[in-house]
Amino acid sequence: MSALAELLREWMPAQRWFGSKGREWADVTEDGFFLDRSEPVLSVHRVRVTYTDGHGDTYLVPISWRDSEVEELSSAYIGPLAGDGDQRSHAYDALRDRDATTPWLIHLVNASTVGPMHFHPAGVAYIPEGVPGDIVSTEQSNTSLVYGSEAILKIFRRLEPGMNPDVEIHDALRRTENPHIAPLLGHIEIDDPDASKEPATVAMLQTFVPNASDGWRLATASVRDLYAEGDLHADEVGGDFAADSERLGAATASVHGDMAAVLPTEPADRDWYATVARQMGERLDAAIEVVPQLAEHADGLRAIYAAVAGSTEPTVRQRVHGDLHLGQVLRTATGWIVLDFEGEPARPLASRRELDSPLRDVAGMLRSFDYAARHMLVEQPEDTQRAYRAQEWAERNRDAFCAGYSEASGLDPCGGSPLLRAFEADKAVYECVYEARNRPHWLMIPLDSLSRLTSRD
Ligand SMILES: Nc1ncnc2c1ncn2[C@@H]1O[C@H](COP(=O)(O)OP(=O)(O)O)[C@@H](O)[C@H]1O
Numbered sequence: 001m002s003a004l005a006e007l008l009r010e011w012m013p014a015q016r017w018f019g020s021k022g023r024e025w026a027d028v029t030e031d032g033f034f035l036d037r038s039e040p041v042l043s044v045h046r047v048r049v050t051y052t053d054g055h056g057d058t059y060l061v062p063i064s065w066r067d068s069e070v071e072e073l074s075s076a077y078i079g080p081l082a083g084d085g086d087q088r089s090h091a092y093d094a095l096r097d098r099d100a101t102t103p104w105l106i107h108l109v110n111a112s113t114v115g116p117m118h119f120h121p122a123g124v125a126y127i128p129e130g131v132p133g134d135i136v137s138t139e140q141s142n143t144s145l146v147y148g149s150e151a152i153l154k155i156f157r158r159l160e161p162g163m164n165p166d167v168e169i170h171d172a173l174r175r176t177e178n179p180h181i182a183p184l185l186g187h188i189e190i191d192d193p194d195a196s197k198e199p200a201t202v203a204m205l206q207t208f209v210p211n212a213s214d215g216w217r218l219a220t221a222s223v224r225d226l227y228a229e230g231d232l233h234a235d236e237v238g239g240d241f242a243a244d245s246e247r248l249g250a251a252t253a254s255v256h257g258d259m260a261a262v263l264p265t266e267p268a269d270r271d272w273y274a275t276v277a278r279q280m281g282e283r284l285d286a287a288i289e290v291v292p293q294l295a296e297h298a299d300g301l302r303a304i305y306a307a308v309a310g311s312t313e314p315t316v317r318q319r320v321h322g323d324l325h326l327g328q329v330l331r332t333a334t335g336w337i338v339l340d341f342e343g344e345p346a347r348p349l350a351s352r353r354e355l356d357s358p359l360r361d362v363a364g365m366l367r368s369f370d371y372a373a374r375h376m377l378v379e380q381p382e383d384t385q386r387a388y389r390a391q392e393w394a395e396r397n398r399d400a401f402c403a404g405y406s407e408a409s410g411l412d413p414c415g416g417s418p419l420l421r422a423f424e425a426d427k428a429v430y431e432c433v434y435e436a437r438n439r440p441h442w443l444m445i446p447l448d449s450l451s452r453l454t455s456r457d
């Protein structure tokens with residue numbers, strides 16, 4: 001194992017974007033190339049991690065190199081590497097090293113190819129060249145850099161052959177001028193070491209939406225207001241969120257409508273319902289291995305999935321967002337913007353590109369209202385008054401979202417469909433695994449939701 005691979009073995013598991021926490025590593029290899037040779041030198045590495053179960057993932061790790069340690073960059077420090085003689089180089093997470101962030105946009109403007117990496121600007125869009133990028137503090141599955149107040153570069157950490165749906169969908173939506181998305185400015189790809197495979201998407205550059213607040217922050221502020229007023233109902237307190245939920249429902253319907261107009265669609269048939277129900281059952285089996293507490297909900301969940309297996313409900317399948325939640329939507333002065341169309345980060349890329357029911361996204365947002373309402377109860381599980389208020393808040397915003405969606409599309413997404421209920425349950429199962437791996441203290445949120453979902457008539 002190379003000295004750099006050894007360093008990365010220590011460093012990567014602690015990074016927020018590393019999606020396979022808790023899995024045991026059998027091996028790690030890396031190959032890299034230089035993206036920029038000025039100071040600090042910037043190299044990009046494909047890091048292949050193999051787990052003890054034989055599976056593996058490839059991650060993208062850009063590294064900036066310094067001759068000596070830099071105190072201000074201590075949180076970005078990966079470690080020292082022996083050089084010639086007594087010399088040592090110091091490796092830093094290049095996306096947290098501001099001085100190393102300019103080459104990405106310069107290469108995009110020039111539509112460069114550097115080693116295996118290809119830079120593709122989108123049409124004639126303006127790209128702010130030469131400005132350094134600042135990392136977005138709410139780092140999630142990927143890492144984003146904001147350049148000035150004009151552009152945001154999202155670096156996809158896990159590499160998979162094939163175009164990332166986020167780029168594919170934003171590219172297709174360029175034609176629609178939909179007001180609820182942030183326009184695409186360019187993207188970056190990297191060839192697969194196996195030439196028979198498609199290149200992987202490395203990054204996407206989008207217009208930055210300034211002065212916006214994400215839906216999670218706004219919704220949880222509303223819940224906090226409600227909790228502060230123990231005796232008032234959600235519609236009586238200052239920070240009522242229902243009007244925004246309604247607008248969010250309408251924005252979601254508008255984006256769904258445009259995706260259906262510019263990307264393929266197909267009617268859902270019996271086979272599709274049967275496949276969806278089977279996949280949910282398989283996902284539950286796999287999730288129980290990670291979160292044994294799920295076993296007590298298994299019978300109830302299987303009954304919910306069985307109702308879908310026999311369904312003949314007429315639905316159109318289309319491209320969807322795939323992981324819609326309040327953290328993926330931004331509220332600007334004029335309305336909602338929907339971000340991040342790459343689907344659930346843990347799913348294989350091919351499954352994230354499949355046609356699906358738009359109810360998958362509706363369910364994602366309904367789950368998010370539930371999370372926003374209840375996350376503060378984690379500290380006070382016995383507070384029945386607050387639990388009652390939380391339920392009321394979640395229902396009020398759920399109804400408002402569905403009303404907005406229904407008004408904009410002519411289709412009521414929440415009219416008692418077994419498919420919607422199954423998608424909510426399936427999402428909560430996914431969330432149990434996500435929380436067990438990333439935020440175990442929040443595991444009770446989706447677990448409690450499953451108790452409610454499986455006991456609903
Ligand atoms: N176009 C944009 N304009 C402004 N902020 C953005 C934009 N895109 C993303 N962000 C901010 O970056 C955060 C992470 O972006 P997101 O696309 O959701 O990445 P991830 O895939 O890591 O979840 C978002 O919560 C949002 O606050």
Ligand SMILES: O=P(O)(O)O[C@H]1O[C@H](CO)[C@@H](O[C@H]2O[C@H](CO)[C@@H](O)[C@H](O)[C@H]2O)[C@H](O)[C@H]1O
Nearest residue numbers: 140141323325326327344345367368371431434
């Ligand atoms: O990183 P992504 O935005 O792709 O999404 C992953 O992380 C989300 C958490 O940040 C997770 O969402 C879950 O927690 C949210 C609150 O933090 C809540 O609003 C969502 O409803 C809940 O699913 C998401 O599932 C995961 O894919």
